[in-house]
Amino acid sequence: MNQFTLIYGCMFAGKSTRLIEFYQDFDDDPARKLVVKPLLDNRYAIHGVNSHNGLTIPCHRVGKPEEITSLVDDHVKAVFIDEIQFFDINILSTVNYLLTMGLEVYGAGLDRDYLGRDFGHMPALKALARNRIQVHARCSVCGSKADHTFRVYDSDQLILVGHSDAYQARCAKCWKEGQKPV
């Protein structure tokens, strides 16, 4: 039976890498696999899903979740969605629709922002997923297992928002200790 698999975790946890592994294992025929990511993610190559360790797979970029459905032709058997946390609420009905079409659906996304808040519609996507895979990074301070994203504050304010240098993976303890008092 087809199902929705959601890979989630903090930054640097290898979410895209895991998604690419599912892509590579699914089928040798690229025509059977559709890869999409939201338009607003400008990291790395424009038409590729990239892992932090250098793997790349070609992808379509879409502004709205509904556009994913229109990209599915008769050959497609599985849909891979990277950076799924950036999509609007319609991602839920879109994933459901793809499932009713008999497709296998894989998503990868950041579950919490740097303030520890739920990111976008990730809680609902987690609830929708039959198969949930949490991936972890290493804490940049103490080296233990990390599931938080920490924003590095810089005095000259020149850090670009969204640039990976502005963020670190941290364990809950080191993440909490790094928060500035307000």
Ligand SMILES: [Zn+2]
């Ligand atoms: Zn730590």
